[in-house]
Amino acid sequence: MGQTAHEHGTTAVFASVEKACRERGLRLTPLRRQVLELILQAGGPVKAYDLLDSLKTSHHSAAPPTVYRALDFLLENHFIHRLETRNAYVSCFHPEASHSGQFLICEQCDQVTEINAPEMTQGVLKAAAEQGFKPSKEVVEVYGTCRKCIE
Amino acid sequence: MGQTAHEHGTTAVFASVEKACRERGLRLTPLRRQVLELILQAGGPVKAYDLLDSLKTSHHSAAPPTVYRALDFLLENHFIHRLETRNAYVSCFHPEASHSGQFLICEQCDQVTEINAPEMTQGVLKAAAEQGFKPSKEVVEVYGTCRKCIE
DNA sequence: TTTAGACCGCTATATTCTAGCATTCAGAGC
C-alpha cells in the first residue's frame, strides 16, 4: 500500500493522466505536460522555483505564473499533490481516484511515501462527527524516519 | 474533547503557560507574552504579519524577526501551533501536554477546533508500521464545515 | 468563420520567512 510515483513507473502514471484528460475533456498542454514530467522525473518532492529553473532552460519566457498555473491545473485535477508542510509538489500514484493525500515524510532522506490508511480516515470521520463537523478534505503529513534510514 | 483556547479561557491558558515557563526555566519575556496575548485574544488563526501590525502600534521597532522569534519560542515550547495549510498560528488549549496538533478547520467561518483523536493517531501508527516507518510528528488538518455553519 | 473562453506571456508586487550582525539584558559565579 504505500508507493511512490517513481516506483509505479512514470510512464504508467503519464498514460493514466493522459487517459483521464481525454475522458474529462481536460487540456494537457505542452507546458502542463512538461511540468508533470519534471515532477515525475524528480521522484520526490519538488519546489516550484526549482521547476521554474528547469523550465527556463527550454522555455526562455517562463516566469512564476507559468509554473504556478500549471501546478494549479495538476492539483485541481488531482494529478499531483502539494506537501503543505514543505511548500513542495509530488506526483500522485493513482490519478484516477479522487482522494486526499496522506504522506509519510522521512526527515533523514526526504523521501515521501503516499499512503492510503482507511483507519486514519475513519479516525478523522469519527472525531469530526463528534464535533458535528462535516469534513471535505484532509491533510495528513507524518514526519519521521523511513525504513531505509532506520537500517 | 475539541475546544478552542478562547472557550477554555485565555487567562487560564495564560496561567498555565506561565506555570510551564517557571517549571522549565523558560523566559516569558514581555514580547513573547504580548505575542501570546495577541494570539489568545484573536480566538482563531492569526497571521504573522497581522501580529506584526498589532505589535507595531505599541512597539515601534517591531520588525518581522521580532514576531518570528517570539513565534518560534512559543512553537518550540508547544504553547501555540502553526496551521501549516494556512501559514497561521493558533493557541494551544492544553499547553502542559506535549502533542501533535489535529485540527478541524471550517471553510465557511474559518473557525479552528483542536481535537484529540486517538483513533486517528492509531491509524497513523498502523499505516506507518506497515511501511517500517517510525513517526515522530504528525500534521493533521481537516477542512470542512463546522456545526454552526451547517445549521 | 466567428466567437467565447481557456491558455499563456509578461511585469509587477504581495506575502511569508530567514540571515547576519550589533546591542542590550538577565542571571550565574565570584
Add this chain to the structure above:
DNA sequence: GCTCTGAATGCTAGAATATAGCGGTCTAAA
C-alpha cells in the same frame, strides 16, 4: 556589587513562495 556569558532583541537586508492583472493568442464549438 562586578564580571562574564549566553540569551534576547534591534535593525537592515534579502530570500523564498505565491498572486494580481492585463493583453495577446490559441482552441474548440456553434
